[in-house]
Amino acid sequence: xxxxxxxxxxPAPDDFYEALLAAHEGLSKAQSxxxxxxxILLLANHIGDPGILREALEKAAGQSAG
Amino acid sequence: xxxxxxxxxxxxxxxxxxxxxxxVRHKVVVVGAGPVGLVTAVDLAHQGxxxxxxxxxxxxxxxxRAICFAKRPLEILDRLxxxxxxxxxxxxxxxxxxxxxxxxxxxxxxLPGEGHRRxxxxxxxxxxxxxxxxxxxxxxxxxxxxxxxxGRNKVSAVGLHNDHVTLEIDTPEGSYNIDAExxxxxxxxxxxxxxxxxxxxxxxxxxxNFLIADVVMEAEFPTERWFWFDPPFNKxxxxxxxxxxxxxxxIDMQLGWDIDREAELKxxxxxxxxHAMLGSDAKFELEWTSIYxxxxxxxxxxxxxxxxxxxxxxxxxxxxxxxxxxxxxQDADNLAWKLRAVINGEAPEALLDSYCHEREQAAxxxxxxxxxxxxxxxxxxxxxxxxxxxxLDLAEHHEFARPLVNSGRLSVxxxxxxxxxxxxxxxxxxxxxxxxxxxVDAPLRKGWLxxxxxxxxKLLAIGIDVPDELAGIEVVQLATDESDALAARWxxxxxxxxxxxxxxQHVAARWLExxxxxxxxxxxxxxxxx
Ligand SMILES: Cc1cc2nc3c(=O)[nH]c(=O)nc-3n(C[C@H](O)[C@H](O)[C@H](O)COP(=O)(O)OP(=O)(O)OC[C@H]3O[C@@H](n4cnc5c(N)ncnc54)[C@H](O)[C@@H]3O)c2cc1C
Numbered sequence: 001x002x003x004x005x006x007x008x009x010x011p012a013p014d015d016f017y018e019a020l021l022a023a024h025e026g027l028s029k030a031q032s033x034x035x036x037x038x039x040i041l042l043l044a045n046h047i048g049d050p051g052i053l054r055e056a057l058e059k060a061a062g063q064s065a066g
Numbered sequence: 067x068x069x070x071x072x073x074x075x076x077x078x079x080x081x082x083x084x085x086x087x088x089x090v091r092h093k094v095v096v097v098g099a100g101p102v103g104l105v106t107a108v109d110l111a112h113q114g115x116x117x118x119x120x121x122x123x124x125x126x127x128x129x130x131r132a133i134c135f136a137k138r139p140l141e142i143l144d145r146l147x148x149x150x151x152x153x154x155x156x157x158x159x160x161x162x163x164x165x166x167x168x169x170x171x172x173x174x175x176x177l178p179g180e181g182h183r184r185x186x187x188x189x190x191x192x193x194x195x196x197x198x199x200x201x202x203x204x205x206x207x208x209x210x211x212x213x214x215x216x217g218r219n220k221v222s223a224v225g226l227h228n229d230h231v232t233l234e235i236d237t238p239e240g241s242y243n244i245d246a247e248x249x250x251x252x253x254x255x256x257x258x259x260x261x262x263x264x265x266x267x268x269x270x271x272x273x274x275n276f277l278i279a280d281v282v283m284e285a286e287f288p289t290e291r292w293f294w295f296d297p298p299f300n301k302x303x304x305x306x307x308x309x310x311x312x313x314x315x316x317i318d319m320q321l322g323w324d325i326d327r328e329a330e331l332k333x334x335x336x337x338x339x340x341h342a343m344l345g346s347d348a349k350f351e352l353e354w355t356s357i358y359x360x361x362x363x364x365x366x367x368x369x370x371x372x373x374x375x376x377x378x379x380x381x382x383x384x385x386x387x388x389x390x391x392x393x394x395x396q397d398a399d400n401l402a403w404k405l406r407a408v409i410n411g412e413a414p415e416a417l418l419d420s421y422c423h424e425r426e427q428a429a430x431x432x433x434x435x436x437x438x439x440x441x442x443x444x445x446x447x448x449x450x451x452x453x454x455x456x457x458l459d460l461a462e463h464h465e466f467a468r469p470l471v472n473s474g475r476l477s478v479x480x481x482x483x484x485x486x487x488x489x490x491x492x493x494x495x496x497x498x499x500x501x502x503x504x505x506v507d508a509p510l511r512k513g514w515l516x517x518x519x520x521x522x523x524k525l526l527a528i529g530i531d532v533p534d535e536l537a538g539i540e541v542v543q544l545a546t547d548e549s550d551a552l553a554a555r556w557x558x559x560x561x562x563x564x565x566x567x568x569x570x571q572h573v574a575a576r577w578l579e580x581x582x583x584x585x586x587x588x589x590x591x592x593x594x595x596x
Contacts, residue, residue, distance in 0.1 A: 033449075037456030045466045 004055040069353070071193045074124040075200050078218035084242040092118050093409060095233060095246035097221050097259055100127065101192065102377025102394035103252030104199040108146050109402035111206055111213035113521065113569075115409055118244075120235060124217030126196040129354030130280050133189050133308060133316050134388035138479040138504060139395040140184040141516055145571065148202040149184070152195060156188030157289055157309050164461070164471060165294040171462035173290075176476070181551030182507045183514045186476060189310050191280075192391065224249070224262050224373070231372050248405060249373045252394070257379035263370055269363025269433070272384060274444050275321040276358050279336055280314050283350035287315070293473040295443075295458055299342040304443050306473075307343075314353055317343065318385075320444060327357055360384035360440070362433045368397075368422045376401055381429035386439035386474035389432040396479060397425050403521065403569035407593055412538075417594035420487050428480035435475050442472035479504045482572065489566065489575025489588030496558040505571040508552040510544065515552065518542050521569040523589060527580075528552070529562035534582055539566070539589055568592055 010016050023039075024032045044053055076099065083090045094110055096103045099121035110117040135152065143149035163173045176186050203213055222241065223234035231249040234241055251259040260267060287307065294305040303320035310316055319339060321330060329335060336355055341348060364381035368374060377394030401421050407413035445451040460467035482488070482502035491501050498506055508515045523539045525532060529546035546553060546561065557563055566574040566588050575588035590596045 033452045034456055034459070037452045038460055041453070041456055041460055041467060041470070042464075 001051055002049055004052050004059065006059075070197060071126050071128050071354075074217065075126060075197065076121070076215045076217040077124050078238055079216070080237075080239060081214075081216060081242075083244050084237070084239065089232065089243040089245045091230065091245040091247065092116065093246075094118070094248045094250060094405065095120065095231075095244065096250045096252055097121075098252035098254060098377075098379070099123070099196070099200075099215060099217075100252060100254060100377065100394075101132065101195055101199070101391045102398055103250070104196060104203070105142070105146070105395050106250050106252055106376060106398040106402060107213055107215070108148070108199060108202060108206070109398055110405065111203075111211045112146055113402060113406045114212070115402075115406050116212035117214070118246075119213070119215040120219035120221060120233075121215070121217060122220035122236075126193040126200070129278075129356060130191040130193060130310065130314070130316065132192040132195070132385075132388065132391040133310055134187050134392075134477070135190055135195065136187050136388065136392045136477040137182065137184045138477075139392050140188065141504075141507065141571070142395055142399045144184070144516065145399075145521055146202070148198055151198045151201075152190055153184065153188055155194055155198075155311055156190035157311055158185045158188055159289050159291055159309065161288070162291040162293065164458075164473065165292065165297060166455075166458040166462065167296055168298050169462075171458060172468055174468070181509050181549065183509075183516065184507070187388075189308060189316075191310050191312075191314065194311065195391075221253070221258065224259055226263070226371050226373065229372070247372065248409070250401065250405075251373055251375045251379050252377045252398075253379050255378040255382045257375070259373065260365065260375065260379055263373065265365055265367075265370060267363050267365055267382075269361055269382070270437070271359065271361040272440055272444065273323040274359065275323065275325050275327070275330075276360070277317075277319045277321055277330060277336065277339070277355065278358060279317045279319075279340060279355045280310070280353040281317060281340065281350040282313055282353050283315060283344075283348065284313060285315065285344070285348070285350075295454075295473075297343075300339070304473075305343060315350075319343070321357070325357075331355065331357060358385075362437050362440075364426070364429045364433065368425055369418055374401060374405070374418065374421065376425075380425070381433065383432050383436035384440045385436075386443060387432075387436050387477055388474065389436055389477045392477040393428055393432050396428065397421075399570045400425055413593040413595060420485060420594055424480075424482045424485050424487075427482060427484075431480050432477075439472045439474045443474075487568070487574060487592045487594065489591050490577065490584065492560075492563070492576050492578045494558060494560050494578070495563055495576055496555055499556055499565070499573055499576070501573050501575055503573050505567055505573060506555045508549055508555055510548045510552065516571060518544075519567055519571050521571075523569060523574075523592070524567040525585065526556075526565040526567055528556055528564075530564055530580060532564075532580060536582070536585060536589075539585070566592065 094117045096107045096119045107117045107119045220236045222236045225232035231246045289309045292307040306318040308316040368380045376397035383389045404417045445454045457470045488501035525541045528544045532541045565576045574592040
């Protein structure tokens, strides 16, 4: 079964991080929230695999809980 | 003009029971002549079980309420001999359009599945549906079927006993008592019977109001289902437009929670809302309007001794996805043959517990679907609103997001996986016809598979000989090349198969080889005899 990738997988992390922030540049909070939601949906669809999505949801939720 | 739902169609008539010295005992009494009570009674009488229906009213449903009737309920009506009228009168639609703000974001086509006699859905007013059933009851009566319907007979008290139920019934000429060996409570979401027996109904109320308006208009709108999220004419809310027969259009407008109900119901306010939606020059007449709040709730157990609950009395869903009447009709379908088998002594009472098992499972599935639709249509939190709008934004440009849009999911039958009545499965046969599934229709050289199955236990033998007579089971022998659809749905890659089919046309068990003992055992199991 495929597993959620938790080792570093983004080739140029600084570039990606900058692009992520740039996408939000100049947006209101509402516009940013909407962009984030669209981004999550696009990426989730790209992943597709229900097991990986569930694992990602758990990881993300666990992180904020503590 | 008097409307169909203002005319008494089963007016009060004095019954001999009212003059009897002691309460007359009936095999089955059905309380409520809504869609579910009527189908239950027709099914029982169709199978030869004497049945009396009592209703406090004497008319069909006031106003339309349900308008979408799905494929499986139509197939059940076919089995009972009254599906064709409904389909002839009903409107068949395939195209749905979804709007967000001021624009159409996409459309979808519910392409009719090839090789099914019935469409995925028809639109038909609930009052027509009920009227056809009452007409059907009149025909059955003319043919001597043991079915009776008593208008303006209101059940005011029930008493539970070991082997019967006592009923007190109020009529315009005073009250009388009867006994019922079995009582089927189809008395709607507010079920007085449920309350009289002190049984709970738990779930979730949606804090929202919906204006339902059925309007008569000669309009250019095509026969499509149009759904709006947050349209300019109903800011922050949703709306739905749907066609019914006789130029009647269903409009469903979400109003929110804090409303002045009385003001909203004033015809001039309704007209103002409808003009904003349909155009200021639209010409229409209001046929029926109402404001609803919805809940999803169910009883914990659909049986209490000799009382069985079916339809809205047992479970209620929000109307998104049209699962109320559709699932209630499937309750009736599930219950009628079991009650007959218990009454005739062919099966123990435990068979009725399988009714609860199977239909409680279906209720959970329907509540889940309808809750999810409601959550999408009326997001409860800020973040669910953000995601909802993101889905709609993406759906306009990308196909991938469209399956996430949820304005109500097609009502499809429950597959009773894990039912105590299910017998063995055979590896390699198609999943859609596994034990617990309703038989999937297919064209035959002559006619349709479901017509061949009818009711009663059947052994469907495809490409395999059945050498014996089997007690209580009729053999339906078919060749493997009747149709491609038959082979795809019932054989998959296998060259032959045997299916034991229940009287409600659900698959009980299936095999690749004939084995008389295995079939007899599965038959016993499907009747809860072991
Ligand atoms: C706006 C709206 C839209 C809907 N759309 C759909 C749809 O598209 N598709 C769908 O499948 N469902 C839909 N539904 C749900 C559907 O209308 C109900 O699920 C259906 O009517 C339930 O049928 P029933 O026979 O269980 O109960 P009901 O239709 O409520 O009938 C109960 C009957 O019991 C009688 N009764 C009550 N108390 C007593 C008593 N004490 N003595 C004697 N008789 C009594 C009443 O007079 C009534 O006739 C919709 C509902 C609404 C409100």
